[in-house]
Amino acid sequence: MSKILIRGAKVLGGEPQDVLIDGGTIAEVGSGLSAEGAEVVEAEGKVLLPGLVDLHTHLREPGREDSETVLTGTRAAASGGYTTVFAMANTFPVADTAGVVEQVWRLGKEHGYCDVQPIGAVTVGLEGRKLAELGAMHESAAGVTVFSDDGKCVHDAVIMRRALEYVKAFGGVVAQHAQEPRLTEGAEMNEGVVSAELGLGGWPAVAEESIIARDVLLADHVGSRVHICHLSTAGSVEIVRWAKSRGIDVTAEVTPHHLLLTDELVRTYNPVFKVNPPLRTERDVMALREALADGTIDIVATDHAPHPHEDKDCEWAAAAMGMVGLETALSVVQETMVDTGLLDWAGVADRMSFKPAQIGRATGQGRPVSAGEPANLTLVDTAYRGPVDPAGFASRSRNTPYEGRELPGRVTHTWLRGKATLVDGKLT
CATH class of the missing domain: 3.20.20.140 (Metal-dependent hydrolases)
Structure with missing residues (x-):
């Protein structure tokens, strides 16, 4: 599994930080991080949450x-x-x-x-x-x-x-x-x-x-x-x-x-x-x-x-x-x-x-965004606002009460133990 560097994300809405994922685990959280060969995800302005x-x-x-x-x-x-x-x-x-x-x-x-x-x-x-x-x-x-x-x-x-x-x-x-x-x-x-x-x-x-x-x-x-x-x-x-x-x-x-x-x-x-x-x-x-x-x-x-x-x-x-x-x-x-x-x-x-x-009692889930923890993470573009379109849902059903309603925020990335399941809003 490759290394992933999430750069400039507001961890839990706080100050921008970099988060390095290595082998399914959060390896480091801090400023100005670098990692040779890491895939870089530019996350400036976005909020990083635990999965x-x-x-x-x-x-x-x-x-x-x-x-x-x-x-x-x-x-x-x-x-x-x-x-x-x-x-x-x-x-x-x-x-x-x-x-x-x-x-x-x-x-x-x-x-x-x-x-x-x-x-x-x-x-x-x-x-x-x-x-x-x-x-x-x-x-x-x-x-x-x-x-x-x-x-x-x-x-x-x-x-x-x-x-x-x-x-x-x-x-x-x-x-x-x-x-x-x-x-x-x-x-x-x-x-x-x-x-x-x-x-x-x-x-x-x-x-x-x-x-x-x-x-x-x-x-x-x-x-x-x-x-x-x-x-x-x-x-x-x-x-x-x-x-x-x-x-x-x-x-x-x-x-x-x-x-x-x-x-x-x-x-x-x-x-x-x-x-x-x-x-x-x-x-x-x-x-x-x-x-x-x-x-x-x-x-x-x-x-x-x-x-x-x-x-x-x-x-x-x-x-x-x-x-x-x-x-x-x-x-x-x-x-x-x-x-x-x-x-x-x-x-x-x-x-x-x-x-x-x-x-x-979900083992390994709901953990802090800190070094040594499993890399279960969600990146959110909180500045986004747009209408809900159920035609684009991954669910098999479309019975949403929000069709056509404008709502804020859009999940752009999701990682499960360091493996990307969602990248730029698209399922892997």
Whole structure:
């Protein structure tokens, strides 16, 4: 592997520095570096970040390769600056056994655009009735540490308690999709003024908040870790803030789309805005941004949810829920958090690399940009601004809510252990 000299990059948004990569490792960071025979990447004015880590990605393989595959999903990840993604368990068959999670893990190894860490299901078949093979998945080659029935809530309190007790033995974490099913029957969007005016079934905030309140109390009782997926309401923020003030071991994520978009967009009846949990109000959006800035919300996770054209290009009621997000996440975070002054680039690195790697126990990922560390890096042209064109996506699906919308920032280079996966905005 050749040497690479990244010249003049603003490391984590700070002063310009040179970064020398040698053999998959950061060899040196400083000013005026040189290396004979090194490939030079001129990075003046650009921001260098540690490779991004997504704790919540749907790669769809096995079973829904018409939406996404491990190959296309990891190519999309590399395009967005990611060097690790955690693949959700709601595949067909469900990733509830050691065999299925190892299949996904091996596919990630074969394709090499980023590391793929499978997430194991909490319950067999995501049915919420019987615990899946949590220990076997953890002990498998995939080394699963995160478990989730995402797409469905672990709504039975006894099952949730048992899962928390089980994963505690090996330092795992249960990532909860907080949605009380009885309160969301027939729900199609956020419950509020807009749903009333449109006559669409409302999805009340309390359906999310009640599950989060229950689960932080269960985690406290058991002494285990719980992670809240795609937190979306101001009330949920307050519950997590209270739990953290009590010393409860809870972490939480927010998606880029919940930081930017509101339920007012549903007035278009465009199914691209149909997502689970639903887009909320402007008040919720502002609360989520503030919570991400002050650390109440720990990380940004994409909830990248690809769907084929026919599943979204239909009437609202029949449309699938979800949005793709890997290739636009960093731009949305720049728009909502950096350009508004709520976070600096070091804060972005913390919320999109360091902390998600810590929560998921992603070895070698989410590391400082310093000598001796693995060369998992992302270079960003933060001065760029332009419209989103899904025709250029690496993802197999195109269900983005940002088509034609101008967003800032563009990932120009991504390196995975010193190997370039993206060069000048093009996949290698």
